[in-house]
Amino acid sequence: MSTRSTGRLRFGLVAGVVGLASIVSAVLLNVLASSFSRRFDLTATGEHQLSPRSRAIASALSGGGEATIAVVGDLSGIDAASKASVRDVLERFAAESGGSASWSMIDVGRPGGQERALGLLGELAGRDAAVTRDRERVVRGVMAVCERAAADAEESLIPGVSRALTLAGDRGVTPARALAEAERMLLEMPSWPRQLREAARRAEGELARAEGGVVIPAPGAAARVMASVLGPVASALVRLEDSLRVIDAAPGGAGGSELAAAAEAIRARREFIDAASETALSIKPTGSESAAEVLRVTAAVLFVGPTRGDEPGLVRALPVEAVLGAGVGAGRADARRQAEVVIARELARLTNPKTPIVVLAGCEPLLGGRRLRMYENAKRRFASLGADVVEWDLMRDPTRPDLTGLNPSGDRPVVWVARFPDNALPATSPDDRPGIERARMMGAAMGALAREGASLLVSVGASIVPISKEPDPADAVLGLFGLRAASDRVVMREDYDGPRRMARVDVTADVSAGAIGPASAIADSIRGLPIRIPWAVPIEGSAPAEGGATIAPGWEVATAGRGAGWWLESRWRPFRQIPRAERDFVKDPPAFNENEDERGGPWCVVAAGERPGHGRAQRLVVVGSNEWLVFAESVEEMRRQGQASLEDFAAAGANVQLLESAVYWLAGQDDLVGQGAEARAVARVKPLEPGRLLILQVILIAGLPACVLLLGVLYRVATG
Amino acid sequence: MSVILTIARREVASFFRLPVGWVCVALFMFLAGLLMVTTSLTPDQPASMRAFFAFAGWLLMPVVPAVSMRLISEELRSGTIEPLMTSPASDLGIVVGKYLGGLIFLAVLILPTATHAAVLVWVSDPAPDPGPIVSGYLALMLVGGFYLSVGLLISTLTGNQTLAYVLAFFSILGLLAGPGLLGALIPPGEGWSWAREVLAGVAVNPRAADFSRGVVDTSHVVYFVSGSALFVVLSALALASRRWR
Structure with a gap:
């Protein structure tokens, strides 16, 4: 072999070794780099990092079994940027949880996606097996009631009522309306057995429900089917019973003992059906059922909590829009942050599944049997968050609602949300009471609750009571926390439209810069949002507080009246009586009067307090307006009529955000208080x-x- | 080291001596301007160069081969490689010098797009976040450097500049689109997850996209730097092999 050949061979060997070594080194280096990688977020807003609160929630998962987040559905319609940012957020959560949270994104539109989704549902159904069996047993009990009620209606109820009404018709004069109502009911009754049996049959189908060959029993849906029939039957029986009793009680005793006996028989059956209906309503869907139900109609994000012992982990299913594809255009910049907020909240809920019970208390005028729908928005919001909402109308029934059905073990937090009524209003009907009396009723009820250690959210409006040197009824609650409402004066602002002077009462509150301690969690959650507080009254400290309340510093959550043109108006009442639409055109609107009014804002309009309670700290949030929630509701109504502006929407949403944050804080679930929702200025290309x-x-x-x-x-x- | 710098300096100067260098810069500015106008300069939309940088990989694809094609090919074609190889510079030194020259030219090529950022700042309210812009430019340099090293290797293998351009263009296209296309061919199921992971690991686009969002991940930096280094070493070996042909 020549020297050149030897050299070539040697070079070839060396080159091969060096080349191979270089490739191996590069691969190894990359493997190591991906294992020990560090990410640096260069964005000014820390867009790609989890917030400290999210990190704390993710860390809290570690060591408690594995939580799973699965984005499932046809994701082809969701833009790639949203998917990438949510993937990034999920990765961050998984990393921060130290392996206790895993995630997956299953696109059923791609090959194998459908199988993976069904596999996940099957896994969830397996976890829920024991709970499903228990609920199935109860459902079958209600199905048996349906069957019995159907048979009873055919065999005894319909003939009995028919006989009684025939007798009533034969025997003399009867109240026409009641007889007509009873006869109408009698015509309806033959359809009941069919409806009841049909409900039982459909319920059976729900219990054997399957998705793509995977059996996912739906006891919740089965119960809903039966409740949808049992409820109307029970209501019809109430009306029938009432009609029969009216006929029976008519002068001349139209039906005599047959009618009374029939009414009594109906009452017994109604109670039986009512109980079954209540039972059906109390059956909640299992986690796997909820997940399958949501996935049937839309793509969803499933949050599956860790299984503890025999207890299957909580499963929550949210439509995918709640997490993905939240924004378009400028909104896309915040899509990642929104995804993080939702995921953090849901993970916090998995670790703390005790959702609060919210009692919405009102004492509004009786409006001829119509209910004042004040809390519809709030109710929907809380229902979507999994909280139970109970309405308590003190004018109809001053007895405190019984919550044992919702809270049998008594370990769920209960938050009382009270709106003090407008106490300047007179009574509207003979059954009604003047506003001042209703306000006192509310004050007494809430004061008693506060003394028992309940956590309350109180809305206090402008009041005529302090004018007569009486304390405001709300002070029965506020005083316990070292606070008082200066409700005799209203925050007003001077405004001009050309030369025309106007007085404004729609106050947009600023989050207090000094909000620390108890108030800071709520303040952080609404910072930057336009909280609209109409007819605001100042909340003041009134030391000394009873029972060691935390009153300073930091009880101020939000203030109003910073800058020129603001004052506290004492003669607000005539202005309030002017219809809202006409206030801007009043010839002589309220103006600052230095002898009676006060300048020198800002004034606190939302405050929070805390004091040592029974076992845990008792908390209070007070908002110096009794219209701040009505405002959100009215914007919702205006939206339906196409009259609300974008600003109104923003403010309505912000107000509901304040309500939500306050309720979670009052429930002691600080982790669920929305994190800093400060609207960040997104750079845009100018027009x-x-x-x-x-x-x-x-x-x-x-x-x-x-x-x-x-x-x-x-x-x-x-x-x- | 001084030899490397001398080679690099000579390389940079040669780019500007020939029309092709200026045409490259103009071509890149044209493509970048087109991309900027269509993705980032829409009134009332977010003022960000995210989309611009996310497409950086594609933007550089036709331009970098034009820079790399003549790095060694030109020396091979004109025969000036022989004196260069007999100079005191080692084979690795020659390749590194050439690469460094190309990289400096690349920086010069990218620099004028700073006017795009300036325009965006001028027409935006408030000013756009500078973080993602800085990381985007870092991505342009890293991706460009990586492509350049691939082009350098190809340029070492052939004396035909046209062939070097075409091969480099398609190699870069393969790096950009290959993982996605191959990923679509992989059958679903857990058994093939390793293949999906490998393809995800070598894909350029997701890494560039991270930079465009303002995220600098050390693993991405290592990927581009080590990838570039690997191709430079392979280029040096390819050049050294000429001594033994």
Whole structure:
């Protein structure tokens, strides 16, 4: 072999070894780098990091079994940027949880996606097996009631009622309306057995429900089917019983003992059916059922809590829009943050599944049997968050609602949300009471609750009571926390439309810069949001507080009246009586009067307090307006009529956010208080005139390259 | 080291001596301007160069081969490689010098797009977040450097510049689109997850996309730097092999 050949061989060997070593080194280096990688977020807002609260929630999962987050559904319609940012958020959560949270994104539109989704549902159904069996047993009990009620209706109820009404008709004069109602019911009754049996049959189908071959029993749906029939039957029986009793009680005793006996028989059956209906309503869907139900109609994000002992982990299913695809255009910049907020809240709920019970207490005028729907928005919001909502109308029934059905073990937090009524209003009907009496009723009820250690959210409005040197009824609650409502004066602002002077009472509150301690959690959650507090009254400290309340510093959550043009108006009542639409056109609107009014804001309009309670700290949030929630409701109504502006929407949403944060804070579930929702200013391209935009486009596309070429020519000329 | 710098300096100067260098810069500015106007300069939309940088990989694809094609090919074609190889510079030194020269030219190529950022700042309210812009430019340099090293290797293998351009173009296209296309061919199921992971590991686009969002991940930096280093070493070996042909 020649020297050259030897050299070639040697070089070939060395080159091969060096080349191979380089490749192996590069691969190893990359494997190591991906295992020990560090990410640096260069965005000014820390867009790609979890907030400290999210990190704390993720860390709390560690060591408690594995929680799973699965994004499941046809994700082809969701833009890639949203998916990427949510993937990133999920990865961050998984990393922060130290392996206690895992995630997956299953696109059923892609090969194998359907199988993976069904596999996940089957796994969830397996986890829920014991709970499903228990609920199935109860459902079958209610199905048996349906069957019995159907048979009873055919065999005894319908003939009995028919006989009684025939007798009533034969025997003399009867109240026409009641008889007509009873006869109408009698005509309806033959359809009941069919409906009841049909409900039982459909319920059976729900219990054997399957998705793509995977059996996922749906006891919740089965119960709903039966409740949808049992409820109306029970209501119809109430009306029938009432009609029969009216006929029976009519002068001349139209039906005599047959009617009374029939009414009594109906009452017994109604109670039986009512109980079955209540039982059906109390059956909640299992986690696997909820997940399957949501996935049937839309893509969803499933949050599956860790199984503890025999207890299957909580399963929550949210429509995918709640997490993914939250924004378009400028909103997309915040899509990641929104996904993080929702995921953090749901993970916190998995670790703390005790959802609060919210009692919405009102004492509004009796409006001829109509209910004042004040809390519809709030109710929907809380229902979507899994909280139970109970309405308590003190005017109808001053007895405190019984919560043992919702809270048998008594370990769920209960938050009482009270709106003090407008106490300047007179009674509207003979059954009604004047506003001042209703306010006192509310004060007495809430004061008693507060003394028992309940946590309350109190809305206090402008009041005529302090004018007569009486304490405001709300002070029975506020005083326990070292607070009082200066409700005799209203925060007003001077405004001008050209030369026309106006007085404004729609106050947008600023989050208090000094909010620390108890108030800071709520303050952080609404910072930057437009909280609208109409007819605001100042909340003040009134030391000494009873029972060691935390009153300072930091009880201020939000203030109003910073800057010129604001004052506290004492003669607000005539202005309030003017219809809202006409206030801007009043000839002589309220103006600052230095002898009676006060300047020198800002004034606190939302405050929070805390004091040592029974076992845990008792908390209070007070809002110096009894219209701040009605405002959110009215915007919702205006939206339906197409009258609300974007600003109104924002403010309505912000107000409900304040309500939600306050309720979670009062429930002691600080982790669920929305994290800093401060609206960050997203940089946008300013509106440009078309001509100017075209010039810019031409410069960027053609002008700059042409300049480069020109520069090249000049360079070559200069360098010869 | 001084030899490397001398080679690099000579390389940079040669780019500007020839029309092709200026045409490259103009071509890149044209493509970048087109991309900027269509993705980032829409009134009332977020003022960000995210989309611009996310497409950086594609933007550089036709331009970098034009820079890399002549790095060694030109020397091979003109025969000036022989004196260069007999100079005191080692094979690795020659390749590193050439690569460094190409990299400096790449920086010069990218620099004028700073006017795009300036325009965006001018027409935005408030000013856009500078973080993602900085990381985006870092991505342009890293991705460009990586492509350049691939082009350098190809340039070492052939004396035909056209062939070097075409091969480098398709190699970069393969790096950009290959993992996605191959990923679509992989059958579903857990058994093939390793293949999916490997493809995800070598994909350039997701890494560039991270930079465009303002995230600098050390693993991405290592990927581009080690990838570039690997191709430079392979180029040096390819050059050294000429001594033994």
